[in-house]
Amino acid sequence: MLMEPVLSKAARKLGIDQVEIRRINAPAGKAQFGPPAGPKAVRQYTTSAFVKEALDKGATLFKWDERKQQSGKRNGPKVRGVGVAVSTYSAGSVGFDGLFVIKPDGKLYVQSGIGNHGTGSVADCHRVAADLLGMPWNKVEIAFGDTSKNLPWTCPSGGSQTIHAMTRAAHAAGMDAVKKLQAIAAKDLGGRPEDYEVAGERVFRKGGGAGMTLAKAAERAIALGGTYDGHELPKDINRFTKTSATALAGQGLMGVGKDNYPHDGQSRSFVAGFAEVEIDVETGKYYILDYLAVADVGTVIHPRNIGGQILGRSMLGIGHAISQKWVYDQQYGVALARRFHHNRPPTILDAPENMQWATVDLPDPETPVGARGIGEPPVGAGACAVMNAISDALGDEIYKRAPVTLDMILTALEAGRPTTEPLTAHI
Amino acid sequence: MAVIHDVIPAFELFQPESTGDVLTLLNRYGSNAWVMAGGMDSFDWLKDRIKRPSVVIDLSRVQDLRGIKASNDGLEIGAGTTLTEVVRDPQVRDRFGLLTEAAELVASPQIRNQGTIGGNVSQDTRCWYYRAGWSCYRAGGNICYADTPTAINREHAILGADRCVAVNPSDTAPALVALDAQMVIQSASGVRVVNAEDYFIGPSTDITRMTVLAPNELLTAIRIPSTWAGARFYFEKVRDRNVWDFPLLNVASASRMSGGNIQSIRIVINAAAARPLRLHAVEAAIVGKPRSEQTADLAGQIAIQGAQALRYNAYKIPLMRNLVKRAIRGNGSDT
Numbered sequence: 001m002l003m004e005p006v007l008s009k010a011a012r013k014l015g016i017d018q019v020e021i022r023r024i025n026a027p028a029g030k031a032q033f034g035p036p037a038g039p040k041a042v043r044q045y046t047t048s049a050f051v052k053e054a055l056d057k058g059a060t061l062f063k064w065d066e067r068k069q070q071s072g073k074r075n076g077p078k079v080r081g082v083g084v085a086v087s088t089y090s091a092g093s094v095g096f097d098g099l100f101v102i103k104p105d106g107k108l109y110v111q112s113g114i115g116n117h118g119t120g121s122v123a124d125c126h127r128v129a130a131d132l133l134g135m136p137w138n139k140v141e142i143a144f145g146d147t148s149k150n151l152p153w154t155c156p157s158g159g160s161q162t163i164h165a166m167t168r169a170a171h172a173a174g175m176d177a178v179k180k181l182q183a184i185a186a187k188d189l190g191g192r193p194e195d196y197e198v199a200g201e202r203v204f205r206k207g208g209g210a211g212m213t214l215a216k217a218a219e220r221a222i223a224l225g226g227t228y229d230g231h232e233l234p235k236d237i238n239r240f241t242k243t244s245a246t247a248l249a250g251q252g253l254m255g256v257g258k259d260n261y262p263h264d265g266q267s268r269s270f271v272a273g274f275a276e277v278e279i280d281v282e283t284g285k286y287y288i289l290d291y292l293a294v295a296d297v298g299t300v301i302h303p304r305n306i307g308g309q310i311l312g313r314s315m316l317g318i319g320h321a322i323s324q325k326w327v328y329d330q331q332y333g334v335a336l337a338r339r340f341h342h343n344r345p346p347t348i349l350d351a352p353e354n355m356q357w358a359t360v361d362l363p364d365p366e367t368p369v370g371a372r373g374i375g376e377p378p379v380g381a382g383a384c385a386v387m388n389a390i391s392d393a394l395g396d397e398i399y400k401r402a403p404v405t406l407d408m409i410l411t412a413l414e415a416g417r418p419t420t421e422p423l424t425a426h427i
Numbered sequence: 428m429a430v431i432h433d434v435i436p437a438f439e440l441f442q443p444e445s446t447g448d449v450l451t452l453l454n455r456y457g458s459n460a461w462v463m464a465g466g467m468d469s470f471d472w473l474k475d476r477i478k479r480p481s482v483v484i485d486l487s488r489v490q491d492l493r494g495i496k497a498s499n500d501g502l503e504i505g506a507g508t509t510l511t512e513v514v515r516d517p518q519v520r521d522r523f524g525l526l527t528e529a530a531e532l533v534a535s536p537q538i539r540n541q542g543t544i545g546g547n548v549s550q551d552t553r554c555w556y557y558r559a560g561w562s563c564y565r566a567g568g569n570i571c572y573a574d575t576p577t578a579i580n581r582e583h584a585i586l587g588a589d590r591c592v593a594v595n596p597s598d599t600a601p602a603l604v605a606l607d608a609q610m611v612i613q614s615a616s617g618v619r620v621v622n623a624e625d626y627f628i629g630p631s632t633d634i635t636r637m638t639v640l641a642p643n644e645l646l647t648a649i650r651i652p653s654t655w656a657g658a659r660f661y662f663e664k665v666r667d668r669n670v671w672d673f674p675l676l677n678v679a680s681a682s683r684m685s686g687g688n689i690q691s692i693r694i695v696i697n698a699a700a701a702r703p704l705r706l707h708a709v710e711a712a713i714v715g716k717p718r719s720e721q722t723a724d725l726a727g728q729i730a731i732q733g734a735q736a737l738r739y740n741a742y743k744i745p746l747m748r749n750l751v752k753r754a755i756r757g758n759g760s761d762t
Contacts, residue, residue: 350669427581
């Protein structure tokens with residue numbers, strides 16, 4: 001909310017295009033960020049960053065160069081402006097556990113410890129395990145919801161954490177099951193475990209030949225016991241997972257494992273937001289005509305769900321830009337905005353008339369599935385793209401804080417300068 | 428000033444089924460009675476325990492307060508008619524589209540389904556100091572918390588302030604004043620009819636009330652004469668959000684043209700003062716003039732004469748000037 005309007009102001013002073021100044025400053029690869037920290041005073045760095053790619057894709061989809069030509073032109077009392085902004089947020093933790101059982105009925109029973117955010121991640125993360133086993137999605141049963149259901153140790157319930165942390169854990173459990181299936185096949189059908197592969201609900205000899213169904217392999221796992229059906233468990237899994245896995249032992253072939261994959265750097269997702277606004281200079285009222293968010297979130301697991309996440313969180317940011325506020329009396333310190341209609345969260349009619357999303361869809365190299373989280377990353381881009389579009393239309397001397405409301409715009413246009421104190425809380 | 432929000436204090440509830448029974452109850456309980464129509468304004472007050480009436484008279488079962496019918500000279504709208512019913516009524520839309528537009532911009536669809544036109548015009552001010560129970564002038568105290576050097580008063584008055592700086596938040600009220608409507612008021616002792624322009628009062632008349640309604644009286648109907656039927660109308664509401672928001676300012680006007688000149692016009696601004704302001708000086712100055720940018724400029728300048736800004740509401744002065752200009756020009760808004 002602070003840096004992006006400042007960057008746009010700098011671009012105008014320097015005569016550089018708004019997208020271009022962000023390309024020049026875009027983090028890429030193992031990009032350093034933040035102050036030096038820790039005993040060795042070293043800076044953190046990203047696992048990967050594809051911000052240039054997001055800006056380029058966005059500029060093309062948004063027809064940035066075309067729209068830019070119309071920016072600042074008057075049509076009666078109306079004037080349009082375009083804005084762009086980039087935001088980022090941490091996008092995933094590591095070290096959690098995956099747990100599932102393939103039962104003799106041939107189905108994959110997944111234990112999902114993910115809190116239900118309404119984003120689909122309760123199920124989506126486990127597509128990774130299903131993929132590794134060649135298991136059709138309609139033969140996957142997911143248990144979730146409370147700890148009595150024998151769930152594994154799972155990341156905290158956060159939108160930016162889950163898809164990263166839990167696809168890693170699902171991958172670990174999936175690979176554990178693949179190894180066990182190969183071992184069972186080698187025991188029963190001869191040869192070495194690595195001569196076998198798993199696909200299409202079967203484990204079979206590479207290049208064709210002898211094999212067995214996963215249903216049959218599950219029966220064999222129960223007969224073999226030990227690690228195969230969960231009576232012996234990995235040493236490194238969390239005690240929580242151990243308790244759950246012990247309760248499930250003996251029901252089929254168990255996939256269980258801790259995410260021990262390498263992870264060099266901090267996972268961060270990025271979003272480039274593009275907005276076009278139309279402002280009525282006689283009232284100060286403005287409408288967001290168009291909004292596009294392009295997300296650098298690594299591999300996309302579920303397109304519709306990530307689209308909902310990107311646009312939903314963009315609206316959160318747009319609300320901060322256009323209307324949402326807390327108001328306190330400055331003498332008595334009492335909250336004056338006590339109800340929703342005082343706080344003014346955006347309504348459906350305040351959403352941009354046209355809202356689109358896209359992703360760069362380049363995998364993050366520091367996680368096996370390539371997916372990073374998308375919770376908070378779109379917020380700053382949503383807020384600042386709108387604010388930058390207002391400055392683009394009317395100049396830098398309009399506002400010094402958000403939300404940018406019509407009274408602020410109208411008074412500044414009349415006075416030729418921002419009239420609201422920059423450090424005053426919301427009014 | 429701790430306010431407990433969870434329980435409405437006890438009161439005696441009456442649910443009469445005829446206007447006559449309402450008037451009898453009002454006569455019996457007077458200022459101890461709270462009249463509730465759609466409940467859109469009432470429940471905030473009651474839940475916050477700021478207003479503690481001993482008696483609540485619920486009008487929702489009074490069928491004779493509802494409905495829109497043609498009268499000898501225009502339309503009569505029952506005070507209990509919902510805003511949605513007003514918006515959907517073809518007679519209102521065909522002849523007095525100004526009111527249709529104004530009513531359709533009130534709050535949200537859900538609130539318009541429940542809220543009544545009588546309630547919308549008679550609603551109390553939204554001043555957040557007053558509404559939170561601060562003991563201000565309007566609440567019977569001796570200070571205005573919204574008019575101090577540290578007050579947050581972005582939505583308060585620029586005109587007509589007298590100790591209190593609260594504004595009237597109604598969208599339909601200025602439309603009714605512009606249409607020269609009449610308010611039918613009944614009490615146990617009879618009926619009186621008041622011009623809409625005189626129905627609303629400012630703090631210099633009575634600092635604790637927004638309308639002329641006395642405690643034993645009930646607004647039963649609104650009459651719209653045919654005077655302005657099919658005239659040229661302009662309504663614009665400026666608000667922070669595009670739905671579910673009160674006006675920062677609104678403007679309503681009705682005019683007739685003759686040979687390219689303004690033959691007659693009524694123009695009303697609300698949310699600038701404690702009552703909808705009919706701009707008599709503007710009307711007088713522009714009658715007979717062409718509907719030009721020059722006339723619009725003149726109107727805008729006259730409109731804001733005497734306007735005084737508080738700490739945070741200076742924007743309302745150019746906003747009022749521009750809305751009056753747009754009402755004359757007849758354009759500017761696509762909302």
